[in-house]
Every structure is written in C-alpha cells, then in structure tokens.
Amino acid sequence: MSVKIRLQRHGRTHAPYYHIVVADSRAPRDGKFIEKIGMYNPTTVPATIELNIDSAVNWLNNGAQPTDTCRAILSYKGALYKHHLLGGVAKGALTEEQANAKFEAWVNEKASKVTAHVAKTATSKADAKAAALAHETKVKEARAAKLAEKLAAAEAAANAATAEAEAEVPATEEAPAATEETNSAE
Numbered sequence: 398m399s400v401k402i403r404l405q406r407h408g409r410t411h412a413p414y415y416h417i418v419v420a421d422s423r424a425p426r427d428g429k430f431i432e433k434i435g436m437y438n439p440t441t442v443p444a445t446i447e448l449n450i451d452s453a454v455n456w457l458n459n460g461a462q463p464t465d466t467c468r469a470i471l472s473y474k475g476a477l478y479k480h481h482l483l484g485g486v487a488k489g490a491l492t493e494e495q496a497n498a499k500f501e502a503w504v505n506e507k508a509s510k511v512t513a514h515v516a517k518t519a520t521s522k523a524d525a526k527a528a529a530l531a532h533e534t535k536v537k538e539a540r541a542a543k544l545a546e547k548l549a550a551a552e553a554a555a556n557a558a559t560a561e562a563e564a565e566v567p568a569t570e571e572a573p574a575a576t577e578e579t580n581s582a583e
Contacts, residue, residue, distance in 0.1 A: 402463040414438040
C-alpha cells in the first residue's frame with residue numbers, strides 16, 4: 398500500500414480551500430484519509446497555509462510520497478528541509494541541536510521574506526488605488542471644465558439672443574406710433 402500526502406478539495410465553486418491529508422493512493426480524492434495534517438487556502442494573498450510540520454516530517458520518514466503541489470507546500474513551510482536535516486542527524490553528520498538551530502534560522506528568514514512580500518503587496522495596492530484616484534480626479538476636473546465651457550457658451554448665446562430680441566422690440570414699438578402719426582395727419 399502506497400501512502401500519499403495530497404490535497405483534498407473543499408469549499409464552493411470558484412472559492413476552493415484544501416485540506417492537506419495523508420491517504421492511501423487508491424482512495425478517492427475527497428474520500429477516506431488516514432490523517433489530516435494541515436490546510437491550504439490559495440485564494441488569499443499570500444496563500445494561507447497551516448501545516449503540522451512534525452506530523453508531516455513523521456509521515457515523510459515513514460515513506461509517504463507527496464504530490465507535486467504538496468511537495469511545493471511542504472518545501473515552502475520547511476517540512477522537507479526538516480526531513481533533510483533529520484536525515485543528517487540519523488547519519489551522524491550533525492547533532493539534533495544543530496539541526497534545530499539551522500531549522501529555526503531558516504524559519505525566521507522565511508518569515509521575514511513573507512512579511513516583506515505582504516508589505517510590498519499592501520503598498521503596491523495602496524499606490525495603485527492612489528494613482529487611480531488621482532486619474533479619476535483629473536478626469537472629473539476635465540469634465541467640469543468642459544461643462545463650465547459649454548454653460549458659458551450657452552449663457553453667452555442666451556445673452557446675445559436676449560440682446561438681439563431687445564434690439565428688435567423698440568423698432569417694432571416705434572412703427573405703430575409712426576402709423577398713428579400718419580393717421581392723425583390725415
């Protein structure tokens with residue numbers, strides 16, 4: 398019987414999350430499993446991974462084979478590195494304290510890289526939002542300027558039409574008076 402460390406899909410359509418499980422390779426993907434050793438949510442930035450490293454290393458020592466995705470997850474969280482260091486301890490290349498010190502140093506370095514990535518992502522999102530807001534403000538100001546131009550042109554045309562109408566009104570008022578004068582002269 399070959400044992401695999403693999404993902405078991407959960408969640409709804411277009412919103413998956415996965416359990417990292419140890420299962421018989423003949424069992425269905427979402428079926429029977431031996432042990433759940435973690436969770437993986439790829440929809441967050443960065444992806445959320447919760448893993449029981451000691452249990453994963455124990456299963457790797459017992460011969461469980463991870464799938465490609467699980468191998469990447471185990472590598473990311475350091476389970477494969479710890480398995481490697483424990484292999485060196487078993488061969489006598491280094492002591493368990495040295496292996497634990499190396500692993501802790503690696504974990505701290507990895508945590509600082511992840512924190513830097515999260516901060517970079519947050520600042521890039523904030524910069525993109527600020528740039529979009531600035532662009533939107535420019536567009537809004539341009540539209541307001543065009544609207545003010547159109548309103549000024551419309552007001553000028555209305556003023557011109559009013560002035561023209563006023564100029565025509567006195568001419569028509571004089572004409573009836575002139576006809577009255579001609580009528581009275583007769």
